Every structure is written in C-alpha cells, then in structure tokens.
Amino acid sequence: MPSTPSPQVRVILSDGQVLRGWLHGWGQFPRAGWMAWVSLPMWADDPGTETVQPREYRVWLTPGQAHPIDGVRYDQVPRYPLRREEQTTQAADRWAWKIQHTPGLAGRPGVSVVHIWDCEEAPREGEELDLFAELEVLRCPGAVACGECGADVALGPLA
Incomplete structure (x- = not known):
C-alpha cells in the first residue's frame, strides 16, 4: 500500500x-x-x-x-513513458535508403518512391543508397518519400 x-x-x-x-x-x-x-x-x-x-x-x-x-x-x-523497442546496433546505426520505381500507365509518368532500407514496400534486391543519393532522387519530378515507413518524416525537412 x-x-x-x-x-x-x-x-x-x-x-x-x-x-x-x-x-x-x-x-x-x-x-x-x-x-x-x-x-x-x-x-x-x-x-x-x-x-x-x-x-x-x-x-x-x-x-x-x-x-x-x-x-x-x-x-x-x-x-x-512510452517504451521504445530496442533496436539492434546494426539497425540503429543504419541510415540507408532504397528506391521503388513504378512504371507509368496510360500515358502517365512513372513514380519513384524513396523508402527506408527495411520498409516492407522497398525492393528487396534494390541497391542501398546513402542520404545524399536519396536527396538527389527526391529532387526529380515524380519522386516521393514513403509515408508508411517514415521516409517522408525523415527526409521531408532535408529535401
């Protein structure tokens, strides 16, 4: 008591x-x-x-x-306070990105989606890129950052 x-x-x-x-x-x-x-x-x-x-x-x-x-x-x-899930050292220190290219349909341009390296939607066989390479991709027309994995939050202020 x-x-x-x-x-x-x-x-x-x-x-x-x-x-x-x-x-x-x-x-x-x-x-x-x-x-x-x-x-x-x-x-x-x-x-x-x-x-x-x-x-x-x-x-x-x-x-x-x-x-x-x-x-x-x-x-x-x-x-x-909210308990944060413990990350492995590899996951916590990793700052890598992958690009998902979606082809255009019916005369519409394709889209490039930037994902955090371990996002479910990121291509598994895709090359991992560093921050500077990803920012270059986001400067291209039709490129967006994924909202599901938080890439939009991480990259939004930098793009």
Missing part, C-alpha cells in the same frame, strides 16, 4: 456528469499520447451473497476527461 494516497481528479463522463476519481499514474501511448490511469468508485452485484458491494473501476482517460482539482498536488503521480 502506498504511503500517500493517490490524488483526486474530476472526471467528466460522456453525458456531462462529473465524478471524483483517483489518479494513479500517467501513461504514454503511441497514438493517444499521455493518458491518466484513474480509479472510480462503483457498486457491483455480488451474486454469491445477493448483495451490492463497493468496487473500484480503473480506466485510462484522456486529459480532457480527467481534470485537476485546484489545490491538489500531482507532483508525486508516477509517469510511465
């Missing part, structure tokens, strides 16, 4: 009701960002005794659903 109780927060339900809950931590998620791990007091049926018992319901809530209460301190609430 923690030495200090979890601080309370205001929880706004989807129908506008306001409840008080307890903030147990902040967790970072890949797409949702930071979310609050909150417990709410609830009633639950106990079929064995045919009674209703108090229970705690825990749920992840967005900062727009769990609000601080004036005068309550939250500096001791634990934070759980």
